[in-house]
Amino acid sequence: MSHPAAPAPDLGLSKLDSALLNILIKDGRASFADLARQVGISRAHARARVQALQASGVIELFAAVINPEKLGQVNSTFLDIVVLPSAIERVAQELADCPEVVSLYIMSDLRSLHVHVLTESPASFEAFVHRHVFNRPEITAVDCKTLLTRVKNRRGGARL
Template sequence: MNRPTTEAPVVSPASVASSGQPALPAAAPVLSKLDSALLNILVKDGRASFADIARQLGISRAHARARVQALQASGVIELFGAVINPEKLGQVVSTFLDIQVSPVALEAVAQELADCNEVVSLYIMSDLRSLHVHALTDSVPTFEAFVRRHLFNRPEILSVDCKTLLTRVKNRRGGARL
């Protein structure tokens, strides 16, 4: 068996600002091959037991548990949760919206949309005047009602580009590729 190395714990260098300036964000944690392999197992099956993880990695169950706990403590693993198939719940209309907003209203509009049940994900983009929104609804009329309720006749919303998903080719779950 090709065992991943059991390298040092997750390291996240802290940035210290002695000049009174705000500190820069900490650098990304450096992951060992073992931790990367462990995370890939959890991305595929978040319910994998410590014994299953240990068996796949060729390490002890206690070591697998310690690595998972270290990754949780460092913030690399934020949570364990269920991935729900929206289509099985009748949420069959998947739409992506690119919304241009007056910069002074960007955060308020973003928060209002984030509070909507239809919104699955929402991002403020680097131009600081646009939002990228993924919405799920059970039908086109329901989506239209959402748009009319939250986007139409609002002077702070400058434009909306709407695209409905035809086919999902890839949907990476669990964050970054390791």
């Protein structure tokens, strides 16, 4: 017996705000005039809505989407690292400070880190793990997978 899908949470966004966000996700440099024209409102109204979305924290920042391959970072690897709970925040911060780490999450078991590392090659990834992962007694296990094919990436933000 199938159950109906749970309704999406109400984020309090109007259809207008959602439309503006969808445009900005595709082109964060769209002018207020462009936004207004596409959704059929005045430029002043578009500016006010975008500013309200920023003030409320819905829009955190506008950023360039960088293609890492154009920068020579073609080796995309995901690590699931098990850490002693007493050291998880320290290890998470130390790894987050590494330029090779593009995203890092503390998982709900409170002992796992999910880490996305971008490097130029398998050799540079190996150097990264030698410097930051190997021989650390607070790290008890590591599962490592290199990206084979990107099928879908999240809307907005870095295309990693």
